């Protein structure tokens with residue numbers, strides 16, 4: 109005998125919980141089925157344990173999708189301020205770190221607790237440690253065969269997230285459900301992920317692991333100005349994580365190593381001020397000393413500044429401002445923060461997140477082909493898409 113609900117939600121992450129509490133508040137009988145032993149594991153580990161739960165500047169331009177217009181409606185109807193209002197209602201202290209990024213003062217546990225309290229108040233039932241064996245569709249709507257029995261409802265919401273960090277419960281189950289119902293799934297790949305270097309490129313950096321400095325990373329018409337960190341496998345840090353979502357093996361990736369200054373003007377000033385200083389010494393004022401030294405060992409001529417002619421300084425400045433980074437790949441889903449690609453938005457209504465060809469079947473959050481930048485944008489998409497579906501159930 110199946111237990112009946114108005115809506116079944118597979119996945120108790122950010123999007124699933126937001127959808128559940130929204131529909132529950134509207135009087136719907138909602139069941140969340142989560143296969144991990146607790147809900148919201150990615151929320152708990154996010155933002156270094158402090159959850160960067162939204163970004164005040166979140167807008168369509170901060171998302172990658174085959175259809176950049178798709179996310180507009182949901183983002184407009186559930187804004188960062190709507191989420192902030194809930195956070196404030198629960199008296200969770202928060203602060204803006206940089207660039208509109210809001211973090212908890214204390215712990216991301218408070219965000220999960222808030223979502224669970226809201227779900228409880230809205231009468232949502234949550235089953236954790238409950239794997240789904242099969243999804244069936246037929247008379248009576250959607251049926252989930254689980255280890256705890258069969259659950260049925262006229263609506264099924266898929267909120268299973270992406271493939272990143274498999275150790276936290278990530279699976280490709282949501283994509284499988286989409287395919288089961290004949291929906292197109294766009295190729296997936298790791299996003300917001302460290303890049304790896306190999307061969308001579310790795311050798312030149314490998315002993316500089318831990319060195320960090322601001323750069324502007326540019327690729328395929330996008331640029332991000334932030335910190336880069338050299339790791340033992342390649343490069344990471346916010347600038348690299350951001351640009352990684354726009355990069356694929358073989359693409360041209362450039363770094364401005366002195367993003368805060370006009371490199372030529374600065375070198376000329378240095379030449380006038382310290383003609384006897386060598387280039388590596390001068391560069392060490394603007395870059396970490398070991399990195400400046402390596403630049404001059406491998407790529408740049410190291411001489412006293414007075415010996416450079418203007419054309420040479422222009423050449424050095426051009427190299428510093430447009431330095432090619434030859435990455436071999438990414439660290440993959442093991443360390444990626446998000447998954448690019450996913451359920452094709454052409455298959456879904458942008459106002460309700462429901463599959464156009466399968467009434468009652470919804471996809472929300474990261475499983476959909478909408479991926480945000482680093483900085484709270486991915487949670488904002490999870491909240492907004494979860495809310496949009498929750499209003500439609």
Ligand SMILES: Cc1cc2nc3c(=O)[nH]c(=O)nc-3n(C[C@H](O)[C@H](O)[C@H](O)COP(=O)(O)OP(=O)(O)OC[C@H]3O[C@@H](n4cnc5c(N)ncnc54)[C@H](O)[C@@H]3O)c2cc1C
Nearest residue numbers: 119121122123143154155160269277281473474484486487
């Ligand atoms: C280390 C890390 C840090 C991050 N930090 C931030 C940050 O600070 N700010 C930000 O905006 N974004 C951050 N992100 C991205 C953000 O966590 C995700 O974009 C967001 O959680 C997506 O929400 P979701 O609900 O779609 O998926 P998830 O939150 O991943 O939830 C999916 C849920 O579905 C469950 N599930 C999967 N398969 C099944 C199945 N077969 N049956 C039942 N349940 C299933 C999973 O266990 C999980 O609970 C971070 C990601 C990582 C990995």
